[in-house]
């Protein structure tokens with residue numbers, strides 16, 4: 001076994017790990033980046049990018065089908081499933097290749113291939129070939145899709161985001177377990193591509209929304225997009241011919257009813273637990289909770305009482321790309337500082353910003369709706385908004401939340417292209433703007449952004 005000594009060991013060459021490695025090298029640390037394979041990042045290979053490619057194809061089909069409403073006749077719309085999937089994979093492969101190209105400038109000796117497992121608080125074994133001693137380490141191991149128990153033993157009939165982008169043809173029907181961001185985005189894309197889709201979720205919300213008005217709007221909108229079963233849990237699954245037979249039970253008061261049905265394939269979109277098990281964390285001195293996750297400081301990313309830092313999906317705090325990238329940078333820099341005997345930094349956190357690329361899109365800024373916080377609420381409805389109506393996309397609404405003193409704290413929204421509005425609100429919240437200061441900004445006419453002006457106006461009226 002080869003023995004290597006370094007300052008900083010980074011486990012996982014995903015978005016967080018690559019950012020951490022670069023930050024540690026920039027600080028002058030001898031940093032080693034370890035990847036078990038295949039690499040290329042979850043975002044590019046099986047996450048953000050292939051999902052958005054599939055969504056774009058689905059949107060093209062939807063726009064063509066909806067053109068008639070504008071008096072534009074497109075003719076019959078046909079979906080060539082294998083062609084859709086080939087384009088998605090071809091561009092996806094380009095994105096993955098560009099991640100690898102981006103690593104070319106890193107010194108070859110600063111990278112190791114193999115699965116890393118802790119042997120002790122300052123020692124890792126990589127595969128069966130290398131023992132790496134370090135002064136500080138960054139855990140950037142990401143997360144993996146969970147598969148609920150009723151779907152175990154159904155083999156390839158059950159898809160996850162690790163496999164769904166590899167299928168050669170679109171299935172005739174698809175049951176999706178989970179109405180979070182993954183489930184919602186892929187369910188709608190598949191439905192628009194002609195797949196018969198049913199979505200099951202034991203919860204009663206969609207895409208991370210908590211605001212009751214917007215949740216009600218979302219339920220109505222997505223019930224029209226596919227067969228939606230909220231408050232319903234899949235209890236059993238059995239192989240039936242080439243497909244799967246599922247039975248589900250609905251809780252009392254749910255929109256859904258209990259039932260059963262056959263599906264060609266099932267997509268498990270029931271969450272992504274962090275990859276913290278089976279890597280010897282119990283040998284590091286970190287305080288682990290019942291799921292095996294270490295206690296850590298959300299600003300410095302240091303795991304309490306250790307020389308370990310945890311960034312990206314691995315800490316399950318904010319499992320989204322821009323947070324993985326920033327957390328990686330902070331963790332890598334802090335690991336290098338600790339290794340050099342300096343103190344760690346605790347930068348302010350960014351305001352939380354999360355989105356779902358469904359149609360209409362969903363976005364949550366800050367903590368979103370909080371029933372107990374005593375926030376004031378201002379809203380706007382896209383159903384009667386001029387630009388949304390012109391686009392034939394008049395659905396949903398937005399809610400802004402402010403402290404009684406007027407400081408804006410967050411928002412939830414579901415509506416056309418709210419990704420842009422959500423950024424504006426996130427910047428306003430992060431800059432500490434109050435309602436009056438945010439409203440004293442230009443809102444061009446006619447734009448979707450005018451919905452913000454309406455909601456801010458409501459907040460000001462309520463203020464007296």
Ligand SMILES: Cc1cc2nc3c(=O)[nH]c(=O)nc-3n(C[C@H](O)[C@H](O)[C@H](O)COP(=O)(O)OP(=O)(O)OC[C@H]3O[C@@H](n4cnc5c(N)ncnc54)[C@H](O)[C@@H]3O)c2cc1C
Nearest residue numbers: 012014015016036042047048116141142312313319320321
């Ligand atoms: C379908 C889907 C769509 C998404 N869409 C979006 C989106 O639109 N926008 C957005 O912001 N976010 C999106 N996300 C979330 C985003 O992809 C993740 O938050 C982000 O990729 C996490 O990056 P990471 O660096 O933490 O993990 P990863 O990129 O997963 O990197 C972790 C790496 O660690 C390696 N590893 C694990 N254990 C070990 C070990 N013991 N030894 C060595 N290596 C190891 C893994 O092989 C992997 O390469 C999406 C996710 C999914 C699944």
Ligand SMILES: NC(=O)c1ccc[n+]([C@@H]2O[C@H](COP(=O)([O-])OP(=O)(O)OC[C@H]3O[C@@H](n4cnc5c(N)ncnc54)[C@H](O)[C@@H]3O)[C@@H](O)[C@H]2O)c1
Nearest residue numbers: 148177178179180181182201203269270271319355356357
């Ligand atoms: N647009 C984006 O930015 C985007 C897109 C996809 C994923 N992501 C990120 O990836 C993370 C993981 O997304 P996700 O949607 O997989 O997880 P999630 O944890 O956000 O949602 C999982 C959903 O599955 C449901 N669920 C749990 N157990 C279930 C079961 N047995 N049967 C049916 N449903 C069940 C939960 O109630 C929940 O609604 C997200 O938190 C998000 O940060 C982001």
